[in-house]
Amino acid sequence: xxxxxxxxxxxxxxxxxxxxxxxxxxxxxxxxxxxxxxxxxxxxxxxxxxxxxxxxxxxxxxxxxxxxxxxxxxxxxxxxxxxxxxxxxxxxxxxxxxxxxxxxxxxxxxxxxxxxxxxxxxxxxxxxxxxxxxxxxxxxxxxxxxxxxxxxxxxxxxxxxxxxxxxxxxxxxxxxxxxxxxxxxxxxxxxxxxxxxxxxxxxxxxxxxxxxxxxxxxxxxxxxxxxxxxxxxxxxxxxxxxxxxxxxxxxxxxxxxxxxxxxxxxxxxxxxxxxxxxxxxxxxxxxxxxxxxxxxxxxxxxxxxxxxxxxxxxxxxxxxxxxxxxxxxxxxxxxxxxxxxxxxxxxxxxxxxxxxxxxxxxxxxxxxxxxxxxxxxxxxxxxxxxxxxxxxxxxxxxxxxxxxxxxxxxxxxxxxxxxxxxxxxxxxxxxxxxxxxxxxx
Numbered sequence: 001x002x003x004x005x006x007x008x009x010x011x012x013x014x015x016x017x018x019x020x021x022x023x024x025x026x027x028x029x030x031x032x033x034x035x036x037x038x039x040x041x042x043x044x045x046x047x048x049x050x051x052x053x054x055x056x057x058x059x060x061x062x063x064x065x066x067x068x069x070x071x072x073x074x075x076x077x078x079x080x081x082x083x084x085x086x087x088x089x090x091x092x093x094x095x096x097x098x099x100x101x102x103x104x105x106x107x108x109x110x111x112x113x114x115x116x117x118x119x120x121x122x123x124x125x126x127x128x129x130x131x132x133x134x135x136x137x138x139x140x141x142x143x144x145x146x147x148x149x150x151x152x153x154x155x156x157x158x159x160x161x162x163x164x165x166x167x168x169x170x171x172x173x174x175x176x177x178x179x180x181x182x183x184x185x186x187x188x189x190x191x192x193x194x195x196x197x198x199x200x201x202x203x204x205x206x207x208x209x210x211x212x213x214x215x216x217x218x219x220x221x222x223x224x225x226x227x228x229x230x231x232x233x234x235x236x237x238x239x240x241x242x243x244x245x246x247x248x249x250x251x252x253x254x255x256x257x258x259x260x261x262x263x264x265x266x267x268x269x270x271x272x273x274x275x276x277x278x279x280x281x282x283x284x285x286x287x288x289x290x291x292x293x294x295x296x297x298x299x300x301x302x303x304x305x306x307x308x309x310x311x312x313x314x315x316x317x318x319x320x321x322x323x324x325x326x327x328x329x330x331x332x333x334x335x336x337x338x339x340x341x342x343x344x345x346x347x348x349x350x351x352x353x354x355x356x357x358x359x360x361x362x363x364x365x366x367x368x369x370x371x372x373x374x375x376x377x378x379x380x381x382x383x384x385x386x387x388x389x390x391x392x393x394x395x396x397x398x399x400x401x402x403x404x405x406x407x408x409x410x411x412x413x414x415x416x417x418x419x420x421x422x423x424x425x426x427x428x429x430x431x432x433x434x435x436x437x438x439x440x441x
Contacts, residue, residue, distance in 0.1 A: 005043035006036035012059060013050025015201055015237065016172075017083055019152040021048045024082070024111055026142030031112045035144070039070060042077065044115060049083035051167055053339045057091055064098045078118050082108065084171035086130050088343065096126055104130035105172050109141060136176050139186035149390050149420045150197045151190050155183055155221065159203035161240060163267075164278045165307065165338065165346040168203055177208050180216055184224055191230030196420060197388055197403075200225070200236040206243035219247035226255040232422060233257055233388060233405070239264045241289055242281045253296045260297055261331075261407040264289075265305035269324030270317035273310050276349065283324055290328050301331040301406035308365055309338040309358030312351035318361050325368055331376055331406065333369045337362045370432050377408070377430035384440060385410065387425045389418045395434075412437045 007028045011021040024046060025035065036042040045067055050056040064079070071077045080101035085091045087104055095102065100118045103111060107129045118127050136157060145151055158173040159166075187198060200221075202208060208218040218236075225234050234257050241264050252258055268274050271282050294300050306325070308318060325333070337358040340347035387402035393411050394401065400414045402425070411434065412425050418439070425437035 003032040005033050006041055007033040007044040007046065008036045008039045008042040009046045009048060010039075010063060011048045012056055013048075013052065013083070015152055015199065016154070016203070017048050017050060018146070019154055019201060020083070020105070020108055021046075022143045022145055022152070023108055023137065023141050024048065025144035027109065027112050028115070029144055030142045031115070039067065044078045044080065046080045046082060046111075049081060049085035051084035051088050051091065051171055051341070053336070053341060055339060057085055057088075060085060061094070064095060068098055078115065080111070080115065080118075082111070084167070087171040088167070090342065092128070092130070099126045102126050102128045102130065106131050108137065136178055138178060138182045139189065145195075147390065148194060149388065150199070151195045152201050153183065153186055153190070153198050154178065154202070155200045155205060155218075156202035156208050160207070161204060161280075162278060164276060164349070165310070165341060165344055167341050167343050170343060172203065175204070175207060175210060177210065177212050179212065180209075180214060180221060180224065183221065184228065187225055187228045187231060191228055194420065196231070196422070197233035197235065198225070198231060200234065202236075202238070204238065204240040204243060205236045206239050206245065206248060217245070217247060219245060219251040222248070222251040222255060222258055226257040231257060233259055235259050235261065235407070237263045241266070241286050242279070244289055244293070249293055249296050252293070252300070259405045259407065260299050261301040261303070261405065262293065263303045263305075266324065266328075267305060267307050268310060268313075268317070269321035270313070271320075273313050273317050273321075276312060277307075277310060277346070283320065287324065287327060299406065301408075302328065303332045303334075303407065304328075304330050305334045305336070306365060306369075307336050307338050308361040309353045311338070311346060311349035311353065313338075313353065313361075318364075322365065322368055325365065325372070329372050329376065330369065331408075332373055335362060335365050335369065374432040377432065377435055380408070380427045380430045380435065382427065384424045384426050385437070387412075387423055387437075389414070389421050389423060391419045392416070400439075408435050410435050410437050412439050414439045414441075 009021045011017050039045050049060050078100045081099045082103045086102050101114045156177040158175045159169045160175045162169050206218050209216040269283050385404040387410050389402040393399040399411050401411050410425050424440040427437045429436040
């Protein structure tokens with residue numbers, strides 16, 4: 001029976017969390033909830049949280065403070081906290097007094113039951129369901145997709161790499177892959193619904209298939225996904241450099257539907273730092289990998305993640321990172337200063353650097369990388385790119401926005417009827433963070 005209540009989901013963190021939030025929304029709507037446009041209009045607020053850095057958790061703590069003021073005015077409001085923070089004991093202790101429900105990444109399917117329990121009884125303590133059993137969420141769960149044009153599709157969960165700075169293996173568990181037939185069924189359903197582009201998601205998609213009864217790897221999955229009628233484009237993220245196989249590079253080169261873009265996290269350019277990070281590759285290996293991929297796939301766009309200020313990082317180590325950035329010339333980079341994450345080995349390492357040193361290095365890294373990005377974007381001016389129109393631009397509601405095959409967001413004028421179409425756009429102006437064009441209709 002419909003409950004005639006409203007929900008609002010606040011999502012923090014990565015694409016995996018965005019996909020989880022879509023499933024949460026689908027589950028709640030199956031229960032009779034409808035989506036609210038703001039927390040103030042809601043009977044239930046769900047915070048889908050991230051723990052990769054303390055700064056991510058601090059955003060959640062701040063939002064919980066705002067919600068407590070709202071709850072004082074509306075005591076019947078339910079507040080649920082899910083995602084990675086639910087697996088961090090000290091974080092759970094801190095949020096307990098401010099929440100009605102705490103649920104982990106393996107308990108998403110139980111959210112409706114937890115909400116019913118919380119709504120049906122007087123309670124002073126939150127209902128907590130943070131099991132650590134390995135779970136693979138398939139296409140059987142309902143979902144409220146955030147776009148009618150593009151979609152995220154989980155192909156695996158968890159991570160086995162145990163990088164010394166990362167808490168993901170502890171919050172999302174060890175690697176487990178979805179059955180290939182389940183993934184392909186979901187892709188076929190999405191294509192039938194009109195979805196044009198999918199992004200295959202995993203903490204390390206390159207290790208897809210390990211542990212499955214079927215002999216399959218990520219390259220083979222890409223080939224099978226490319227055979228799905230109706231899909232126009234396929235993307236994937238994230239790739240660990242150590243597991244980029246020759247078969248994957250060949251699939252990138254051979255499959256027209258697979259976009260010419262790969263996100264492969266370098267993290268550091270110093271071999272000493274890479275070893276302390278437990279990345280299990282060298283700068284020489286990474287540089288040679290990028291060269292092989294670019295030779296096989298002309299025009300391949302490469303994005304990356306880089307951390308500066310890791311414990312023990314010297315000026316020489318940092319210069320090694322800058323040297324790699326200048327040699328490789330990434331199309332884009334997500335850059336971070338190292339933040340000790342309790343529960344990881346790196347947080348207890350000797351050689352923690354002063355914040356002002358880390359900030360200065362981040363500024364210098366961004367100066368170099370932004371300059372490279374501006375030059376590479378400038379080179380696009382006058383060129384015609386194929387763009388999938390995703391809808392109204394977030395930065396200008398009078399314009400449309402779409403994404404090129406190389407993952408550049410392009411802003412241009414046009415009617416909303418173009419949404420969902422693949423069109424050619426001539427680039428008229430390109431800046432560091434903004435690319436503008438003119439539709440060629």
